[in-house]
Amino acid sequence: MGRDNKLLRALTDKAKRNPKRVVFAEGANFKVLKAAQTVLQEGIAVPILLGNPEHIHKVIRENDLDLDGVPIINWRGAEERSRREEYAKILFRKRNRKGLTYNEAVDKMTNRNYFGAMMVETGEADAFISGSTSKYADTIKPAIQTVGIKADINHIAGMYLLMTRQGPIFFSDTTVNPRPDAKTLVDTTLLTAEAVRKFNIEPVIAMVSYSNFGSIRDGSPVRVQKAVEMLHHEHPELIVDGDIQMNFALNSELRTKMFPFSKLGLRRVNTVIFPNLSSGNIAYKMMQEIGGAEAIGPILLGMNKSIHIVPLESSVREIVNMVTIAVVDAQ
Numbered sequence: 393m394g395r396d397n398k399l400l401r402a403l404t405d406k407a408k409r410n411p412k413r414v415v416f417a418e419g420a421n422f423k424v425l426k427a428a429q430t431v432l433q434e435g436i437a438v439p440i441l442l443g444n445p446e447h448i449h450k451v452i453r454e455n456d457l458d459l460d461g462v463p464i465i466n467w468r469g470a471e472e473r474s475r476r477e478e479y480a481k482i483l484f485r486k487r488n489r490k491g492l493t494y495n496e497a498v499d500k501m502t503n504r505n506y507f508g509a510m511m512v513e514t515g516e517a518d519a520f521i522s523g524s525t526s527k528y529a530d531t532i533k534p535a536i537q538t539v540g541i542k543a544d545i546n547h548i549a550g551m552y553l554l555m556t557r558q559g560p561i562f563f564s565d566t567t568v569n570p571r572p573d574a575k576t577l578v579d580t581t582l583l584t585a586e587a588v589r590k591f592n593i594e595p596v597i598a599m600v601s602y603s604n605f606g607s608i609r610d611g612s613p614v615r616v617q618k619a620v621e622m623l624h625h626e627h628p629e630l631i632v633d634g635d636i637q638m639n640f641a642l643n644s645e646l647r648t649k650m651f652p653f654s655k656l657g658l659r660r661v662n663t664v665i666f667p668n669l670s671s672g673n674i675a676y677k678m679m680q681e682i683g684g685a686e687a688i689g690p691i692l693l694g695m696n697k698s699i700h701i702v703p704l705e706s707s708v709r710e711i712v713n714m715v716t717i718a719v720v721d722a723q
């Protein structure tokens with residue numbers, strides 16, 4: 393069952409207080425259907441399934457699932473033609489000055505990720521979950537083009553919540569930005585801090601690198617140093633510091649001994665911002681496979697509405713966890 397914890401229970405309780413309508417893009421997948429049954433029975437969410445009804449009902453019967461009354465939408469069916477056309481008109485208005493023709497918009501609505509995200513954009517659903525059987529990039533692009541990114545940030549980031557023996561820790565950005573500049577690192581930090589607070593946790597943020605507080609003046613450490621300088625100047629209330637190596641970030645006694653001037657002090661770091669996508673992605677996967685941490689995510693930050701992408705071949709538990717987060721996000 394994984395590592396039980398107060399944080400996940402608190403999130404589940406919060407979701408149950410106001411369950412939201414969640415569209416599942418891969419409605420014919422057994423794991424997705426099992427997760428939909430779980431969130432329905434536990435009162436976490438109200439599922440909506442996308443897929444061929446005959447195929448979905450067959451999977452339900454073969455696995456003795458209980459999903460009576462759950463809406464099934466055959467997004468490619470003739471019965472959904474008018475809705476596809478309406479969604480295409482909305483997408484065309486959004487993207488017509490970015491090279492998209494109306495016929496192309498109509499064609500995109502035969503893609504479940506475009507159709508499902510548009511359901512959230514139009515208010516016919518509250519959240520969207522996809523990714524179990526598709527590549528991350530194939531899901532993120534439709535989300536950006538339909539729902540869009542928050543205007544004040546103008547970029548997105550991916551965050552993982554890692555359940556460790558020492559407690560929860562947040563890693564960002566682990567899925568989106570390959571080589572962020574200083575401004576993007578600042579925006580990622582602000583998005584991550586906002587998300588961490590939604591978990592009722594005050595973020596204590598280490599911006600990590602392979603140097604400590606300017607010991608190396610070249611490469612990615614320079615971008616981190618500039619980002620920290622901007623954050624200290626523009627957001628002095630935020631508990632953030634760096635650049636700092638990971639061992640000093642996670643060991644408060646060692647950090648205080650070596651760098652007593654650090655804004656982090658003796659606080660336990662609960663949020664880590666990585667200098668690039670490679671380091672963040674590698675780190676969270678090592679924590680999973682070697683460190684024994686349970687990873688929940690990626691939690692997509694910076695979207696206008698609740699759109700979330702689960703990893704390819706996710707377990708039922710991972711999908712349920714992401715649905716819980718999507719519901720809380722939609723609330």
